[in-house]
Amino acid sequence: MRAEVQAAPFIDREEAQRARNAKLERIGRWVLPIAIMILAIWLWDRLCVWYEIPQYILPRPGVVASTLVSDAPLLFTSLLVTLKITLLSLLLAVVGGVGLAVLFTQSKWVEMSFFPFAIVLQVTPIVAIFPLINIYVDNQTAKLLICSWIVAFFPILSNTTLGLNSVDRNLIDLFRLNGASRWQQLRFLRLPAAMPYFLGGLKIAGGLSLIGAVVAEFVAGASGQSSGLASRIIEAGYRLNAPRLFAALILISAAGIVIFLVLTLVSHLILRRWHESALSAER
Template sequence: MVIETLPARLDPEEAKRVRQERLERIGSWLLPLLIMLFAIWLWDRICVWNEIPRYILPRPHVVAQTLYTDAALLFGSLLVTLKITFLSLLLAVIGGVGLAVLFTQSKWVEMSFFPFAIVLQVTPIVAIFPLINIYVDNQTAKLLLCSWIVAFFPILSNTTLGLNSVDRNLRDLFRLNGATRWQKLRHLRLPAAMPYFLGGLKIAGGLSLIGAVVAEFVAGSSGQSSGLASRIIEAGYRLNAPRLFAALILISLTGILIFLVLSLVSHLLLRRWHESALKQER
């Protein structure tokens, strides 16, 4: 007996949905790429049409050439900036999460110390740095402290919010079953706070880079062991616009890379259980 198999066909609505998803996947990377290429082309044309000298606005290929010829100097400075960035982010994670746990364990601790965290957040780092410059002798410690102050608050506030956002029914269930404070923290509060913490981490990652660069600007550090901000200041004094633009591009690309890496970490940690990372059904 011959069994005829009919080709599986999608209904019009399903086919439209599949096409829409395919277009969105392609457009998510194609459109930004096209706009970026157009912006680079327009930048180049503006320089040519207006005959702008390279010490004011260099053409894109001049910046790319400078990025290649000065790679040793620029990437060496990038490593210095990255060291400050990641160390400050690590300290912000340790301090922010640790203090957030203390806040959730004792309302008295939260009421006592949270206002000081807000003061650090709302006070401009350029206003705090003169005090840091007086009391801290080590140049690296100065930069690290400035960057940490900028990155600390998002992790503290987001993690505290997450730890306090546990479902009341689940809290009552743990209490009825005689769970200890440590068990409630480990099995209930910390998993509930994970999406909030990761959201704060993505914010703090970019802020730690910004803090490191701003701290270098304020500190005015110079020399072979200085970061990218010092290269920008030096290039500005010497009217070396190609190097200045090359350093700016390195900072921007580094910030984008940090955000993408932290977004990937967040997705990998949440993809199996949290609504924000699960694939949405349409």
């Protein structure tokens, strides 16, 4: 009895230490990246001052921030154009990827017949495909949308197909023994089991759709007031307007981060009540 009383404070100290470590980890998860970012910006500014780097080669962070404010109407209009292409291509990739993955699951012959074509689209550089798209498609927005969709399509198709085919065979046999139809197996077993795989592919495709939209505009050489951020970067590069170039790059990076965070939040909200990956994060 006395030994148990003596052991209790030791256990309490261990639990208190674990609680402190968990708290420090939660704080460090936000503080450390912010501190490193501030340090990197300060070092960037100091390098420009110490080595007297011209503004048209490497502008100081303050100059980039002022350009971001002064050129906001132009840059944010271009950002909306890029985001429109990104989100539309991601939506089409989700619809096409999930639909085709379900079709592959229902028929192995269909999967064996068409999956190689999806691989060909994935491994072929978009700069090699674009000349054909440029010949067959007249609308500039449609060209960019197709290029961005090609880049974002395969991760969703591949991950969803993997998830639909990774269902426990014992559960499939159980459904069949209870007379479940193929639709019931798909709805109540395969789709829920594939959800973590699909959401993982969705987070990958979200970033790739933005990359695809920017690369497509670079390749297309789009220009004008209604063009995206890639055109602003090309235009700023030709004019040696490095502050605007950096400002456009910052907007693209910020858009990618926001897309990733939103999709991560969506994934967490869907999985948090039942999937181990989300449950362990809340413990």
